Amino acid sequence: MQNKALRKAGLGIGEIAERTGLAPSAIRFYEDQGLITPLRTASGQRRYDRADIRRLSFIKITQSLGFSLADIATHLAGLPPDRPIRKSDWSRLSRGFRADLDARIAALTHLRDTLDGCIGCGCLSLTSCALYNAGDKAASCGPGPRYLMGDRAADIAETAPHRSAGD
């Protein structure tokens, strides 16, 4: 009887959805975005194997770390196309994300510390506030409130605090 799980042909979309905690619609969407490519039955239904649970979980994790699907897709594209994916493959991927993560944490921490300083020193009076410069820099370095203060925006927000890197 082997229940619902037809292990001959892999998992159906409902099944893998339940196991990963993702909605079927989300999984189909990921497929559209090239993040995962399941097999199809003769009648066109998607069939996933157990390795895909790991793949989808990895997507969830990295996404929760703040990466865009496009980012993730790029990274996943580095996985070997046909060979079964090993633990070492996932580790290599993780390391890539970690670097990015470090940068984001550093940027955020820097901004927070600057905000700290600003609260203490009262520079919210807008005379020479590093934060204003940071905000300015975040706005793609166009004309900003820069001329109202100093001009040392360059050393702040070199890495964007969120969204994709090329903001």
Add this chain to the structure above:
Amino acid sequence: MQNKALRKAGLGIGEIAERTGLAPSAIRFYEDQGLITPLRTASGQRRYDRADIRRLSFIKITQSLGFSLADIATHLAGLPPDRPIRKSDWSRLSRGFRADLDARIAALTHLRDTLDGCIGCGCLSLTSCALYNAGDKAASCGPGPRYLMGDRAADIAETAPHRSAGD
């Protein structure tokens, strides 16, 4: 001649746009969102005063720290409606954001450290990975890959790593 700046009636939208580094369209949008409410001339043109530069800069800064306009609007709503806004008002506001920021940094750092551990320990093999639990938790605690691993999701990702708090 006093140039373009008609200081009798305050700044026009083009002027304040230039000074803050924001596009006029963005400023109008902020107005729609209730973040700023300029006066109007008899003919309907917006007039800003110098204090609004600070307000807009503050919006830019907090936004660059990762807060949504809705968040910012809520905070700004705490400012005194009629009385001119003091430095102490801005400081109080900043402190509010700082707490949130601390939480976000802590969450992100925690996730990064966990990722670190996962790279080292090879738990990406999906047997008892805290990160998978974290990802699971992030997906609103529904059925996830949780049963494939342990079940200590509760202590992770208590605070969301990004997006608005109630994710």
Add this chain to the structure above:
DNA sequence: GTACTTTCTAAAGCAAACTTGAACTCAAGG
């Protein structure tokens, strides 16, 4: 007074990451 620039409003468009709905097909069970 004529030309040029700015501003106005309202509406549409964009990108990300999905969800929802419509209209159907397929597979399993009684």
Add this chain to the structure above:
DNA sequence: CCTTGAGTTCAAGTTTGCTTTAGAAAGTAC
């Protein structure tokens, strides 16, 4: 066989944060 539930595709809707466009009115310059 027939119903039900799950799956399929494609299109459109949602949210956030704006930009762009269109057409009109107002302000500025000579």
